[in-house]
Amino acid sequence: MTYPIILCFNAHDPTGGAGVVADALTCASLETSAFTVTTALLTGDFSQLDAVCPLDADWIDDQARTLLEDSVIQAIKIGVLPDINMVRVIAEIISDYPQVPVILAPSILVADDDEENDAEEIVRAMLEMIVPNTHLLIVQKPMLAQLAEVRHDFASVAAHQPHALVAAHAQALLGMGCEYILVTDATAPDTQVVHQLFHDEGLLRTDSTARLADSFLGANSTLSAAITALIAHGQATPQAVGEGLEYTWQTLKHGISMGMGKKIPDRFFWTRTGDEVDAQPNASGLQRPNPSPSTLQ
Numbered sequence: 001m002t003y004p005i006i007l008c009f010n011a012h013d014p015t016g017g018a019g020v021v022a023d024a025l026t027c028a029s030l031e032t033s034a035f036t037v038t039t040a041l042l043t044g045d046f047s048q049l050d051a052v053c054p055l056d057a058d059w060i061d062d063q064a065r066t067l068l069e070d071s072v073i074q075a076i077k078i079g080v081l082p083d084i085n086m087v088r089v090i091a092e093i094i095s096d097y098p099q100v101p102v103i104l105a106p107s108i109l110v111a112d113d114d115e116e117n118d119a120e121e122i123v124r125a126m127l128e129m130i131v132p133n134t135h136l137l138i139v140q141k142p143m144l145a146q147l148a149e150v151r152h153d154f155a156s157v158a159a160h161q162p163h164a165l166v167a168a169h170a171q172a173l174l175g176m177g178c179e180y181i182l183v184t185d186a187t188a189p190d191t192q193v194v195h196q197l198f199h200d201e202g203l204l205r206t207d208s209t210a211r212l213a214d215s216f217l218g219a220n221s222t223l224s225a226a227i228t229a230l231i232a233h234g235q236a237t238p239q240a241v242g243e244g245l246e247y248t249w250q251t252l253k254h255g256i257s258m259g260m261g262k263k264i265p266d267r268f269f270w271t272r273t274g275d276e277v278d279a280q281p282n283a284s285g286l287q288r289p290n291p292s293p294s295t296l297q
Helices: 019-029 057-070 084-096 119-129 141-148 155-160 162-174 219-232 237-253
Strands: 005-012 033-044 049-054 075-081 102-108 136-140 180-184 192-199 202-210
Touching: 005 019, 005 057, 005 219, 019 033, 019 075, 019 219, 033 057, 033 075, 057 084, 075 084, 075 219, 084 119, 102 119, 102 219, 119 141, 136 141, 136 219, 141 162, 141 180, 155 162, 162 180, 162 192, 180 219, 180 237, 192 237, 202 237, 219 237
Parallel strands: 005 033, 005 075, 075 102, 102 136, 136 180
Antiparallel strands: 033 049, 180 192, 192 202
8 A cells, every 4th residue: 555645845843833744744644645855943832933944955955856766756845945045956856857746835934144045035036946837836915925026016906906916916926837826814814714726717716714713833834735635646736725725724623732832733633532522612523635536526
């Protein structure tokens, strides 16, 4: 028996709330194997991130290529990008494996004492070298705007059609070669969190999930890993997005307190039985997404 394999480029978060540990747990929950290549080491807890230590880009290149040459990879997921050299190395790797779908859920974390790297320059490099080869870009609205506005001026749209600004940003990036863009807005004050999936054809689907009262560490890592896992299983991207969103919301609904700060998602919520389930409101019938492509609609 074998599982689909995902190659994950991400930071190591020692809490396990986010980063490569979160990727591996989410993939395991969805019957997928995660090959993890660590881009940076993080120092922090459930309340704050204290420090970022990027790893050597050449080491990243060697480790990733060793795995790619030894196994058949069904998808590549990219998370934390701590410097421009890392962007260049990962861009070269994915260009050598164009048949493997790339899911980009970028987080730009630069060490405080790193004078050679600037977050805006990393964003620009990512836009030019990785986004054109991306199958699915998963971003919050602020990152979407930052990427799109590197090359384009949206002042007129913002002034006269502010409701169309997100779509304009998305179409600008889709025009560079990116196939799908999932835009989320977890920071909005609304009672519902709205998620929009864009394609060349326009807005493909809109999903809303109830906003939960707690704060979470690793929600984005869980969402991007879940969608990647479902794509690796052969699901069509629009369906993988819908099921990944539902799975992620359930992991947050059953979130776990491990420290004095944010909760972390329970990626194995669907395994809980007895009193653990009964203690959760509306928790009957817990079920993970079916990772089989036979669920295609």
